[in-house]
Amino acid sequence: MDQRRLHELEEQCIQDCDPPCTSRCPVHVDVRQMCKEISAGDFKHALITFQKSVPFPEIIARTCDQPCQALCNREPLGGAIRMADLELACCQLGMEESLLSPVTGRKNALVSVIGGGLCGMTAAWELARKGYRVVLFDQAEQLGGQLWGLTDAQLPKEVILRESAKLKNKGIDLRLKTRVDLNAFDWAQYDAVLIATGVDQESVNWLEKNRQGNTVIDPVTFESGMSGVFCGGSLLHPPSTITSVADGKRTATSIDRYLQKVSLTASRSSEGTQDTRLYTNLAGVLPVFAVPPADALQGYTMEEAIAEASRCLVCECMECVKVCTYLSELGAYPRKYVRDIYNNLSIIMRQRRGNKFINSCTLCGLCGEVCPTDLNFAEVIVQARKTMVETKKMPISAHDFALRDMNFSNGPRFALTYPAPGEGKCDYLLFPGCQLAASNPEYISLIYDDLVRLVGNLGIMLRCCGAPAQWSGEETLFAESGAVIRSVWESLGKPKMILACSSCHQSLKQLIPGLETVSLWEMLLKNEALGTTRGGCTQEYKVHDPCTSRYEPDWQHYARAVIERLGVRYSELPMSRTLTECCGYGGVAWLANPDLVHKMIQRRINEDNANYITYCVMCRDLFVSEGKPTLHLLDFIYGRDISALAIRKPPDYSQRHENRIRVKQRMEKRLLVKGDWKMETYEKINLQLSSEMRDLLEARLILVEDLQKVIEHAEASGEFFFNKNNGHSIASFRPNLITYWVEYEKQENSYTVFDAYSHRMVVGGDTSI
Amino acid sequence: MTASEMNKNSTEWICGKCGEPLRLNKVNVSYLGSGYPVDLLTCPKCNRALVPPEMALGKMLEVERLLEDK
Numbered sequence: 001m002d003q004r005r006l007h008e009l010e011e012q013c014i015q016d017c018d019p020p021c022t023s024r025c026p027v028h029v030d031v032r033q034m035c036k037e038i039s040a041g042d043f044k045h046a047l048i049t050f051q052k053s054v055p056f057p058e059i060i061a062r063t064c065d066q067p068c069q070a071l072c073n074r075e076p077l078g079g080a081i082r083m084a085d086l087e088l089a090c091c092q093l094g095m096e097e098s099l100l101s102p103v104t105g106r107k108n109a110l111v112s113v114i115g116g117g118l119c120g121m122t123a124a125w126e127l128a129r130k131g132y133r134v135v136l137f138d139q140a141e142q143l144g145g146q147l148w149g150l151t152d153a154q155l156p157k158e159v160i161l162r163e164s165a166k167l168k169n170k171g172i173d174l175r176l177k178t179r180v181d182l183n184a185f186d187w188a189q190y191d192a193v194l195i196a197t198g199v200d201q202e203s204v205n206w207l208e209k210n211r212q213g214n215t216v217i218d219p220v221t222f223e224s225g226m227s228g229v230f231c232g233g234s235l236l237h238p239p240s241t242i243t244s245v246a247d248g249k250r251t252a253t254s255i256d257r258y259l260q261k262v263s264l265t266a267s268r269s270s271e272g273t274q275d276t277r278l279y280t281n282l283a284g285v286l287p288v289f290a291v292p293p294a295d296a297l298q299g300y301t302m303e304e305a306i307a308e309a310s311r312c313l314v315c316e317c318m319e320c321v322k323v324c325t326y327l328s329e330l331g332a333y334p335r336k337y338v339r340d341i342y343n344n345l346s347i348i349m350r351q352r353r354g355n356k357f358i359n360s361c362t363l364c365g366l367c368g369e370v371c372p373t374d375l376n377f378a379e380v381i382v383q384a385r386k387t388m389v390e391t392k393k394m395p396i397s398a399h400d401f402a403l404r405d406m407n408f409s410n411g412p413r414f415a416l417t418y419p420a421p422g423e424g425k426c427d428y429l430l431f432p433g434c435q436l437a438a439s440n441p442e443y444i445s446l447i448y449d450d451l452v453r454l455v456g457n458l459g460i461m462l463r464c465c466g467a468p469a470q471w472s473g474e475e476t477l478f479a480e481s482g483a484v485i486r487s488v489w490e491s492l493g494k495p496k497m498i499l500a501c502s503s504c505h506q507s508l509k510q511l512i513p514g515l516e517t518v519s520l521w522e523m524l525l526k527n528e529a530l531g532t533t534r535g536g537c538t539q540e541y542k543v544h545d546p547c548t549s550r551y552e553p554d555w556q557h558y559a560r561a562v563i564e565r566l567g568v569r570y571s572e573l574p575m576s577r578t579l580t581e582c583c584g585y586g587g588v589a590w591l592a593n594p595d596l597v598h599k600m601i602q603r604r605i606n607e608d609n610a611n612y613i614t615y616c617v618m619c620r621d622l623f624v625s626e627g628k629p630t631l632h633l634l635d636f637i638y639g640r641d642i643s644a645l646a647i648r649k650p651p652d653y654s655q656r657h658e659n660r661i662r663v664k665q666r667m668e669k670r671l672l673v674k675g676d677w678k679m680e681t682y683e684k685i686n687l688q689l690s691s692e693m694r695d696l697l698e699a700r701l702i703l704v705e706d707l708q709k710v711i712e713h714a715e716a717s718g719e720f721f722f723n724k725n726n727g728h729s730i731a732s733f734r735p736n737l738i739t740y741w742v743e744y745e746k747q748e749n750s751y752t753v754f755d756a757y758s759h760r761m762v763v764g765g766d767t768s769i
Numbered sequence: 770m771t772a773s774e775m776n777k778n779s780t781e782w783i784c785g786k787c788g789e790p791l792r793l794n795k796v797n798v799s800y801l802g803s804g805y806p807v808d809l810l811t812c813p814k815c816n817r818a819l820v821p822p823e824m825a826l827g828k829m830l831e832v833e834r835l836l837e838d839k
């Protein structure tokens with residue numbers, strides 16, 4: 001697979017981006033996590049989360065100017081989350097853990113930090129954690145710098161003492177009451193130096209003198225004009241405690257990189273305050289007002305903190321996962337999956353669930369429609385399937401059944417073109433599709449007759465559009481099937497195609513550039529008699545748009561226009577038109593993951609109590625098979641008993657073949673053309689199948705013709721086993737890559753079938769392999 | 770009796786071609802280049818084996834999936 005494209009797609013998913021609060025916070029406090037922990041009453045872990053970003057939590061909790069609030073998604077819905085109050089509650093209610101020890105990898109390099117304010121304290125702390133030897137100078141008697149200028153109400157003095165005491169006994173060489181003269185400083189004694197003196201005229205002058213070019217300080221690394229000398233804190237910006245902490249961390253990173261002799265600038269774009277790309281859907285979120293602490297001096301009680309933290313929306317995207325059963329069942333989101341697929345395909349599919357995962361997407365495209373960045377996961381899946389097919393990693397069993405069905409439809413028992421290529425031209429060509437023929441064989445000739453009256457010079461093409469090949473990642477097969485359709489279409493004089501299935505439309509417009517198409521619905525509207533014979537119906541239906549009509553406003557429009565003309569009352573489902581959901585048939589997911597498809601269908605059919613009306617036979621058949629009364633709009637035109645049709649058990653796979661055969665025979669008769677096929681000998685074998693047996697065959701993907709072939713072979717060759725107690729025979733045959741077994745009893749003119757099953761493994765041969 | 774109970778009643782099955790009662794025997798089954806031996810009822814004369822449904826839909830299916838995912 002194209003790795004660059006894959007990487008682009010991975011980047012397109014923004015679910016991993018920080019929420020607005022974290023991205024605006026200069027040290028990226030994991031606000032979501034803290035709020036989750038606090039709302040669960042876990043102040044201890046919330047404090048640990050806080051400390052991961054902030055070494056002096058109580059100072060920050062009491063003094064932070066909360067840039068996290070500026071873009072908080074809660075702001076318009078009750079007020080931004082009061083993070084500083086929550087942080088203070090963590091300091092008071094959670095137990096502080098020392099995150100300093102153990103220090104790993106002690107290093108020899110000696111760093112001097114000049115200035116013991118919040119920036120210098122933070123840098124000294126971070127560097128000591130990394131194992132450096134640190135000397136910290138300050139002219140005052142105590143660490144804390146400008147913090148001492150704050151009122152007691154803002155920051156009690158004992159908090160400064162308590163927090164700064166953490167630096168003592170951590171191997172940091174504290175030189176208090178020591179004024180450093182930068183002009184007389186012994187630079188050579190230290191491997192790196194941080195100047196964090198606050199707004200100190202001497203330091204400002206010194207920096208001015210060491211200016212290089214236009215920049216005093218590198219905006220990314222905070223390195224001064226002098227190599228190995230860095231600056232930070234309120235020397236650089238208006239006083240803000242959280243910004244000073246951020247500077248301390250940034251300069252510590254720079255010094256570490258400088259001393260490790262690696263790039264100072266590489267991949268640092270995510271440090272500091274950021275704009276996030278994260279999108280969070282706020283539809284349906286009710287306002288909840290912020291909880292101020294009842295006692296402003298004491299701060300939050302536990303209950304107040306929990307109430308405030310519970311207002312946090314734990315912002316995330318997940319738009320696609322919310323609407324897709326496939327994605328939600330797997331428990332992650334596209335960014336993670338793209339990674340998985342990327343690894344899976346380049347490293348020989350180590351993951352056991354790889355196949356099933358890749359083959360379970362219905363390719364419906366709803367994810368791309370709801371995604372704020374238009375990431376269509378179907379594109380990823382189609383790519384993955386193609387690559388698997390190309391590299392022979394796609395198991396044949398994955399799509400074999402659907403591809404054989406396609407092969408059947410393109411074979412002599414269904415495929416038909418009229419006029420025969422070379423024997424005439426036509427202005428319009430009806431392409432009803434293989435599934436309409438399979439499901440409602442009696443409709444095809446009726447549609448043909450209605451259309452002939454409208455357009456006169458009408459041809460017909462019976463075959464499969466190739467969608468199963470495309471869905472399976474079988475590009476070559478898809479192109480080959482397209483080439484056949486295209487050459488026939490050209491020989492007929494490039495007629496306009498009348499299509500009855502939006503999946504056919506999707507395939508054919510890709511296969512045949514320049515193809516002009518029109519939906520059957522649009523054509524039917526031209527028939528003035530339409531709707532005049534049937535009275536209005538009382539119940540109201542919900543329209544289900546097939547997922548392949550998602551971006552076909554014409555199809556959506558004309559289908560509704562037909563429904564209206566028929567006098568059928570209808571209204572819309574919340575997820576309709578571009579937001580419609582797949583019925584479960586798309587992408588051949590039903591083969592790979594029938595359980596998942598069952599859940600998809602259930603989700604869709606339970607969205608409304610009304611009966612559904614649709615314009616794709618597969619949607620109708622799948623909904624009905626799960627108990628939802630559903631009609632195709634053609635049922636209202638060509639069907640007899642609407643209420644019976646709405647709950648009709650759909651034909652099984654074998655009956656679908658038989659129905660297609662019937663359509664071809666009927667059309668041959670109707671068009672007076674001679675059949676180009678002959679009946680196979682096995683078709684004459686008469687089977688007795690109970691309805692339970694038919695259901696079993698359906699579930700096991702075995703066709704009646706497979707059974708007929710087994711019995712024909714057994715009876716002709718004598719290769720069967722016989723049970724002398726009950727008179728049953730059991731025999732097998734392998735017509736393709738599957739061995740079919742049938743247990744049966746021979747009757748006078750027929751065979752009663754008791755069991756049928758299949759396997760792919762080959763039996764026999766050398767036992768030592 | 771159905772085929773699914775056949776292992777317990779091995780003597781009930783005879784080969785339609787050779788007329789011999791089937792006997793349990795080691796038979797190799799293989800898929801996608803991997804193979805292993807299993808016990809199956811076979812005709813002692815022509816060696817053809819009977820795969821019962823619980824083998825096809827159980828063990829064999831499991832192995833097929835495993836090998837396909839490899």
Ligand code: SF4
Nearest residue numbers: 021072073312313315
């Ligand atoms: S609601 Fe919570 S996660 Fe969302 S921006 Fe506000 S604090 Fe951050």
Ligand code: SF4
Nearest residue numbers: 324361362364365367
């Ligand atoms: S294409 Fe459809 S089934 Fe596949 S991930 Fe997107 S929404 Fe889900």
Ligand code: SF4
Nearest residue numbers: 013014317318320371
């Ligand atoms: S909708 Fe899905 S794919 Fe798109 S950004 Fe959100 S989580 Fe990622």
